[in-house]
Amino acid sequence: MPSDDVDHDPSTEAGGIPIREIQSLEEFDQAALSGSLAGCRIQALDLTERTFALLVVDSSQAVFLGCPMEPQALAHIRAGGALVFPPVPDLPFDPYRGAPYTPDELYAGLETEGYAGTPDARTYAWYRRTGHNGDVLASMLRSVHDDALSDALDEMLRGSRVVGVMGGHAMERGSRAYAGAARLGRDLARSGLTVATGGGPGAMEAANFGAYAAPYDDVMLGKALEVLARVPSFGPSVDDWAAAAMAVRDRWPDGGPSYGLPTWFYGHEPANPFAAHIAKYFANATREDGLLSRCNAGVVFLPGAAGTVQEVFDAATTNYYGSRGEPAPMVLVDRAHWTTELPVWPLLTRLAGERPMADRIALVESVTEVPAALARLAWG
Template identity: 55%
Template sequence: MTRPVALRAVLSAGVSLHGARIQDVDLGPYEADLLAREDLAGLVVLGGEVSDRLAHHLRLHGALVFPTDPTCPVNPYRATLYRPEELYDGMLDRGYASTPDALAYAWSREADQAHDVFVTLVRAIHDDSVSDALTEVLDGRRVVGVMGGHALLRGTPEYASAARLGHLLARAGDVVLTGGGPGAMEAANLGALAPDVPALDAALEALAAVPSFRPDVQAWAALALEVREGLLDEGPVRSVGVPTWFYGHEPPNVFGQGVAKYFSNALREDALLSRCTAGLVVLPGAAGTVQEIFQAVTPLYYAAEGVPVPPLVLVDETHWERTIPVLPALRALGAQRGLGASTHVVGTVEEAAALLAG
């Protein structure tokens, strides 16, 4: 995809635009140069700002110009991850229901659009664009996934433990990747973002004032945005969330430095789990967490002999052995495969972080 700097360089060098892709760029500053060009066959322009005059010229000379859906509350051709402030824009003035996050969920659920082929195309382009942006952010980094239940309350020892895990992983140089929602996911993203232990402790104490996103998402998110302002958000990315509008009842947490939010939960799950190349830590959870465990296990189970398998670390043996008996299945699957040697059960998040030390 062509970004503004690259586009300027291409135009200045006189390089052919045949087959080029221009994504989410305001073409106003480049209009005169593009109007002077006729080598445009195969050029694809995805969204951005394009005047009617320029769009006509591009199409006349063989380019494809993809419009957006004016009813879509978010930009389907975006070239970067979301920022938390972007998803919650306008909340303090008009309420959560008016935010891009809430409006995107409502748009995705409109019954009269369920079988609209153009809406389906727009959603698919959006999710593919988000995947590209996520790949760009994580390129060359050690990525550890942290999974866990959305119902975990702020102010509890379990929430603080998940936050410590995120902090330990990030201090070791890993990017902490979560499902981007509330509960254990929020805690791990928070811990990864916090610059030091005192800052993390202060954030945990402050957040306890609003334990859950139920019944008031606005109070939950507003407090988190306020706490986030007191945390350093500089240097390499270390905290990323990957939520989905499929679970519209779960608002995204604000402690990811980038948010890769998807319309398709299936694409979101694959985007999340396939990028946890340095390992996966699973905290206690329920159905959604169990689904993620087995989705992660499948490619590990079928990995070719001799291919390194990233560690899968489950925290709290009692939960995974008795409360939700996942461990017996994992042990059976891993008995004669590399998965078995890479599956670990630990009692504390400190043990989990130590196992994943790079």
């Protein structure tokens, strides 16, 4: 029984053994050299060439998630007390992955096989086959995948000031609104904030593209917008839409980082290639809550339809009840849209009343006003 004057965090221990996550072969080799993998969580590593290490190391209470290994190594670590979740054959995705996707991962094969042959499209096809057929294995694999992504996001975003940019997928490249959203993403990234979006096309892509363009000058921004404008939308050809984005990335390869959280629930909308880190979920509810909950520096709502309205009130609900502590800033852009076309603002202000969230909401006319509004709301 632990002493009263010693901190005891059961979340970091398994049966008294400290838990450690291992997500690279370098980390594995270091742990193996110590002689013990006890309590370790080894995630999505190919261990077929680490047989000797596995045969001599202590594996008690270790967990192996999707790690290929030789049969004799597998038998030994199981006998030593390890729990093993083996790789699942014939899946277009890795349910145990330890990091968000990159654009190159999701769009691998675009040039040779077209979008239909990419991991992004093949995973969506798998989801359409299995998402509603009651297969408990498929359901479990989706849940494990989404939880692994959430864990990876928490690790990567720890200590970051994250601002979300929400908006509709229908915003077309080449439009003034798209260029404005891109400049907003660039301004936010240049101010030291980490930009996160829903990861799809339209306003989401524009904000991710803006963050990508942050290290470059106005000339790059203008020329890249011209390239993108040649393919305004992902319909009718995702191939052409994605190829235009990849052409921008190839011409200006050293873009700034940002995050995108799309979903295969809306898999007909492809993930945009400008987010450096793409956490693509199967469960849209997990994705929505996960995105908003990580926006600790506030959320910007560009004009959108039902999905954006849902996000406004998802954020408002947590601010209203204070379920995540102090309310996070909420900035709605375009007065006519949010007061006349979709009169969300009057309801939001009525809901806020005299609660603390009333001092954390703002309605502005233009994206140029957003950075100042965020700063004002953040500091009262």
